[in-house]
Amino acid sequence: MGLGADGMNASAGGRRVATRYWRSLQELVDSPQFRKRMEEEFPGLAAELDNPATAATRRSFLKVMAASLALAGLTACRWPKERIMPFAYRPEGYVPGVPQNFATALELGGAALGVLVKSVDGRPIKIEGNPLHPSSLGAATAWAQAAVLELYDPERSTTLVRREGGQRRVPTWDDFLAYAGAQMAAFESRRGRGFAVLSEATSSPTVQGLRDALLTRLPEARWYEFEPVSRDAERTGLAQVYGTPLRARFHMHRAQVIVALDSDLLYGHPEALRHAREWGLARRGEDGAMPRLHAAEALLSVTGAAADHRLALPAGSIAALLLQIAAEVARGGVALPTGVGSLSPFAAGSPEADFAARAARDLLRAGQRGLVVVGPGQPADVHAVVAALNDALGAVGWTVTYVADPDPGRGPHLEAIGELAAGLAEGSVEALWVLGGNPAWDAPAELEFAQRLAACQQTLHLSLYDNETSRLCRWHLPRAHALESWGDVRAWDGTVSVVQPLIEPLYGGRTPAEVLAALLGESAFSAYDLTRRSFAARWGSGEDPWRQALSDGVVKGTAWSALAPRLSVEAVAEAAARLAVPPARGRELVLYADGKVYDGRFANSGWLQELPDPITTLTWDNAATLAPEDAKELGVKHGEVVRLTHAGRSVEAPVCVMPGQARGVVGLALGYGRQAGGSVAAGAGVNAYPLRTAAAPHVLAGAEVQRTGRRRLLATAQEHHVIDTLGMAERGRRVGSLIREASLSEYQRYPEFAKNPAWTNARPLWRKIQFKGEHQWGMAIDLSACIGCGACTIACQAENNIPVVGRKQVANGREMHWIRVDRYFAGDPSDPQVRFQPMPCQHCENAPCEAVCPVAATLHSEEGLNQMVYNRCVGTRYCSNNCPYKVRRFNFFNNFAKVPATTRMVFNPEVTVRGRGVMEKCTFCIQRIEAGKIAAKNQRRPLRDGEIVPACAQTCPTKAIVFGDLKDPDSEVSRLHRHPRAYGILEELFTKPRTLYLAKLTNPADVAGEGEASS
């Protein structure tokens, strides 16, 4: 037990011993392990033990214990005491066991995403996009869907913590209120001098109101806002040329030609879901037209993968490419500000020049239907020139609109954090309240923010987790999760949503608004009252607007209107002049926000960690991505650990060889390698923040790569090992028939290009199986629309209680996702084309899995579903062997054995939680099918097309997945099954899949430049 040793330490520590008796108990009380356990088990008692007035005697210990036991019956309930009462009357619209949907919103980086949360008997279990919300349109990103898992994370902070003199104590909220009052009193007399608040980006009008109130009372207090991943470069760039910070909004469906420069606008943008929707609908070529996308980027992105023309180019050369495009545009007769359009950095005939010429030719042809977009990693000057280019094309107001920045007065995030760090260093900041965020971990490295923060005596951190920053702060307050809180947020376009709680705070957390209210000494220390007050003041008092907002999830008409700003030609010229320097030489390191864990805040989510990265298919890790040629040059292989050094700082990361990456570029995702991120995040990836400085937050020129000779097993969802030449060649041969594609002009000439008459007309040897069901379910997946984002995988995971298996099991090919997104490369490895193919169970009519199961555990329903009977399955795994699509998933272990009780609340009660030793697979969301059928039957009406939507189709941002009844000839899915582009994958096996793919259409310019980018 080590008790003796601990006891000795305790005595050595010189703690006062209250009585000679119970000496061993005293020792026990003083041991760190016991202290820790005490705090976990009896948070109040631990504080009691520290109180010298009531120094824990046996008597007081027993008193407290007795009281706890007596109250245990009350405190064990999750609901607050005042609400525990049976329903005398059932609330209207509530049927126990029937799921209810509530509209709310989730915020990331100051932009809201409206969602609908499915709640079963008071338990939120599934998040879907809110169709009324302009940033969602019904879709939801992976992180938004995983919020429900975060809610139930047992490792979230459960108590307030005070850290002082190496001690960790657990105060109460009353203690905090007293502290907040004292802080206010102390600083109010000094007009707030020395007091600072560091907030994460927030769009909440309530918080902004409280901020203003705070700054009124403490005029000399400072309010800083910091986000490690921010779009400030765009904001600054637009401010340069338009005089005021603006927010750009892009309209993909109006664009005929899009030129994306280092921009992942389909995946890494606050409005990415809307962009993807508009893109997906426009790319089907239904009316003979589709937009053309030119992308130039350093790292292969989702947007780059969707591009018709893609150029792999170091991020540092993007500015030069932009100038080249501008020059070509200017040559085409479009008037551009001076300094823009006079420079052609790339020699004619180079791939860059070709790309620029082609992009410019298309832009000129498109005119106002052209759109140039640049990513947030590029400097403000690039944004300024792009704004000028869009302006010159006439695109402003058409494919790009500008709205006012919600907070024009704030400085850029990187400046704010630098100022704060300086203030901490020189002592001008004496008290710092950190609301959200994790600056000790993700602030620019040269600021040494963690040391500065630790040195500050009066610090407070409000956070979901007791994380790296919390551990350096004197106070830590548990934050209420978005699904537990009242609040208000604004979308990227300004639309207001009310955040409503789905559940009482599980761990008693509070929102930033409540904490600010406490500081201000507001009598209403309740997020509901604060939100309600703020709402009434802005968008109408009374019940009706409030209830309407809660019901819709949006407040109608609150989107900011588009502005018609005036471009400053001089500013553009200045920006262009600054850009007209040759790009830095040497290897370039590109740091980017991860698509799953973002800046690291979602690192403790098993769903997100296990979601394969769309491009690398990596799970549970980030990696230093390298172009194949660079890897060969450096002599490193996939999985080998390299040391990346920049400006004297270095991190070690495993190599992931990525075709399509620009030469001389190393990519590394932020957000991994958390030190205090929780048990799920522990050991996942490497921390890239130590390399990141305010001067070079995204693109680090002059980085070095050194071999270490060590290796790390990377868990990729595809190619679980490095593939050999033979396999690579064969894969290249097969991709063409698995993912059929044609250019738009080829499609117009040969609409049936995807059909293989040899197989579609072939007669099988056996009689076709007749299904007698009233409905015949089928699916169609449009590969033209799919961008490979993986939202479907998370939706399916949440809907169907799919277990998380961990990096070791993924590395061994045991991931459980029912729908995976296959990623293939085609063509030259240095300039590959990327193709995605979502792969759920194909529900073959002639299912090979069914014939071989010895116990008949997998069978066909009369409605054409291939069903898996879990409790009949003995686990021979023969079905999996015989499945040509390998979509069956086996429970090699009891995957739920170690799921904590809190996390189990996330389970969908309508889906069986599978035990060990059974096979499972996509069911087409049979629980949703049955629910839809029952609803229709109860209402005595036939099922409507589109009424039943599986989780994957529901959340698909591009609406690439369509599900429905094939027996209904007018259903959307029937129409798509009859579509000339429809084909079945591996149709030569006569499995007769019920899932058909719609062949991919691309829209490249012809070699001769004749290709019309039409719309």
Added chain:
Amino acid sequence: MSAVPLRLDNTLETPGERAPLVLGDSSLAAITEQICEIAERPRPSRGWLLAFGVSASLTAVLFAMIGYLVWTGIGVWGVNQPVAWGFAIINFVFWVGIGHAGTLISAILFLFRQKWRTSINRFAEAMTIFAVMCAGLFPAIHVGRPWFEYWLAPLPNQMQMWPNFRSPLLWDVFAVSTYFTVSLMFWYMGMVPDLATLRDRATSKIRQIAYGIASLGWRGSGRHWHRYERAYLLLAALATPLVLSVHSVVSFDFAVSQLPGWHATIFPPYFVAGAIFSGFAMVLTLLIPVRRIFKLESLITPRHLDNMAKIILATGSMVGYSYIIEFFIAWYSGNPYESFTFLNRALGPYAWSYWIMFTCNAIIPQLLWFKRFRQSPWLLLVISIFVNIGMWFERFVIVVTSLSRDFLPSSWGFYVPTWVDILTLLGSFGLFFTFFLLFLRYLPIVAMAEVKSVVPAAGLELGPHRGHGQYWGEIPHQHDEEEGR
């Protein structure tokens, strides 16, 4: 027992003269003495104890691994998606294949009146039984939920569910269990007269009772011999098709599926040939040391070894032919998946296993064209061990390489066995050898009664109607006893 006076080469075929099947002192009493003595030694030799200790320990390891597996889940093995079958199925097919030699020797050679079989059939049959026991273990433990295994049996049940008769795994259940039952009956029934001899010679009460019970009251009467011969013949006729069917059905597990590399019509004959090949190799692997240790060279003569080597050569050539024809068919079929599967076998990431298989099974046995290799027991032992290794790898190649790269390149994977896989395989050898050592210690390892029917004293040279199984109306041994020969 008297020493073997001279080393007579009975492998020469002299026209007009039958080579003797048994050498040395072939009096009936000497044979009885020689065989019974092995089972009657008061205490086992040090070598036996050592071997038994090792085998029993490995058996304990096997059961520990099974316990761990059942407690934790199939995940303790290396199997994954897409390679959902691994060592368990490889070992199953391997052991079933081994289990082919015994019944082939006993039944088919019996029907073909290959009298040389008498010296080795008991031994080979015992090996068959133990191998099939090892084999049967693996399908039982390889399923995800072994406690519901009985659902594979067509038992009437409250669920009103029959198993799926379309599934080859179900056919397997029937084929292997039938084969095991018939083989066991055949082995045991053939042993009854010898067990009675041991009973009669028993000097301790325990042995008397044990052998007494096991010999089912055999008195060696004419009527007994008559029934015995009839039953033996019938069982031989019953077992003969099973030899061919069981491995054909095992091959259906693969051939009926549509996986490239499995879906091949050549599989049934190819598997049967391979099974006989591996079975004979295993018989030789075991027989050569045993023959030496127990000084059975006079009963198990170089001619026996030579004959077995010829069968190995024949079946090995069939297997080699199959390997080559598979490639031809893969190309000739024009099926791109199939072509790739075979290229991938020979050149892909598992090429090493393919070339181990090809070398051990198709090339090394070709040495048996040379008489020297057929008749030198130790060379033969080495070759037979190579064949055993090669045949294990054949199953590895079929199961793993085909699964690891099937239709969709996105789902290609790689299989690496875990320590549990490897210890389970070793443990199955432990189980096999434990049974085998017990057999060597307590049971008549050569079919005395049958050998006696082919020694010169049996008068085999005197006419056609002599010997076990030669004349089905007469009861030859009865006369031998009466005449006091």
